[in-house]
Amino acid sequence: MKQPLSNHPFNNRKLRIAEYTMPVLLFLCAFISVLTTIGIVYTLFSESISFFKEISMSEFFTGTKWAPLIAPTSFGVLPLLMGTFLVTIIAMLIALPIGLASAIYLSEYASARVKKVVKPVLEVLAGVPTIVYGYFALSFISPILQTLIPGAGLFSALSAGIAVGVMIIPMISSLSEDAMRAVPKSLRYGAYALGATRLEVALQVVLPAALSGVISSFVLAFSRAIGETMIVTIAAGATPQMTGNPLNSIQTMTSYIVQVSLGDTPHGSLAYGSIFAVGLTLFVITFFLNILASAIAKRFREAY
């Protein structure tokens, strides 16, 4: 027989209220994360729109001179974009081969004992704050570059790019290793049974099977390098220019935003508005790269 509700040991007012209110409160918590995104998009767009009323979009996106603080002012974002991509490409040239090779070693060659030592070390490398990499770039990498290459300055895209590259190695190696470890053992055994060497198994069986995860890790690392701020602020200089020479001092989108926020740029001025336009450009680029990374990981995943 059903117990009458009033006698039920769990039936009290406080409990019933909690039962109704908690789901709502918890939903609000989850909704705050959505609000954060809305806040980011709204902030960037609304301030950028007033900036683009003064400076036309075509001037902003095709202009080759960035001089927001010195008269005559000029707002062409291409030098900042070029600086950003120069640093990012240098970083990828370093992190991609090293990260992938480490992933192959850890997933296909290393014994459990070696893994137990190497993986935490790479985790530590991933947890080092970017300001520390910035210091490392300025006080270790730059002086070495200066002795090796005559004419290299203290601030250069190369020095910052190398430091950013070191920073994203663990990201590529751990994400790629995860993807390679997810390839079923049976595929490897099949190849070994046919007489393949470890290298052939790694490059011709495991890597192709894990390719979507590996490429998605590259894209994520690329996006991370584009958004990296402190290393480039410290080590890449503050000279916005159209250059492909890695020994030059350059400026990236992120380090420009920092430069303006450090100065006394008055609220409401064009230079102040420009950080939102640059921030929006940065946000859109990284947003699409992140979407691309997850689309690659999902779409081309081989299901076994």
Next chain:
Amino acid sequence: MQEQLFSPKDPQVLKAEKLQIASRRKKDSSLKLLFIAATSIGILALILLLATILVDGLSSLTPDLFKNYPSRRAASSGLKSALVGTIYMVLIMVPISFLIGVGAAIFMQEYAKKGWITKIIQLNISTLAGVPSIVYGILGLTIFVRGLQLDRSLLSGALTMSLLVLPVIIVSAQEAIKAVPNTRRDASLALGATKWQTVQRAVLPSALPGILTGVILAVSRAIGETAPLVMIGALTYVAFLPDNVLDQFTVMPIQIYNWISKPQTEFHDLAAAGIIVLLVMLLVLNMIAVILRNRFQKNL
């Protein structure tokens, strides 16, 4: 007549096959060396980084560093206000991000029905995790510093950081809650407990170590972040300790950045000493996280 199963091979073919196998083996072992070399580069980079910092910073790592406020002269400069600022910021940030993050995770794992809303929230959380930290700085500057008129205060910094670490906490709390076996929930519900009682008394206690690990990861992320706080204007010469949440403040990485950007090398050594302090804090936090993780794995 019995048919021959294996026909004897031409010795010449046999020799060629042996050579081919030898060359494949050689390729395998030589590339193995290359892979090991590549892996060592990562480790070597860490060693070089730590060595550079220790060599530069150890001489400036004195008790005075902790007692002094920042100063124009390197000899009497310290990071007292920065260290206290970092601790205060974390103390305000942790409860905010813990409540919101764990609440969101409970909603997603225990309450949300599978549907488009859940999908959007989940997609949104992973999107937020990939937003560059400087963009959070722009958000904090617009919403907290200017919009809510909180100014360049400790509270603005802590709120901005709470939003920044939210995805980290939500994702790790979700993982921890997902790992709680369903038998616990079923047992609690079978005893007549309500949904919320089950979540509160059966699920959360056993997910707690995992959730705390996530919180520690979030704290280690927050104490190393520089860019968003530079944006909201924490980079000021702060020669006092904040007494309330609306005071101006500075934090460790910002003080370090300030010292790095000065031309004199004495300040660079101070920066290295500050980095040592920062890394020791991170190391301690990570050790706690590892201990919690081990305990968590035992309990399940």
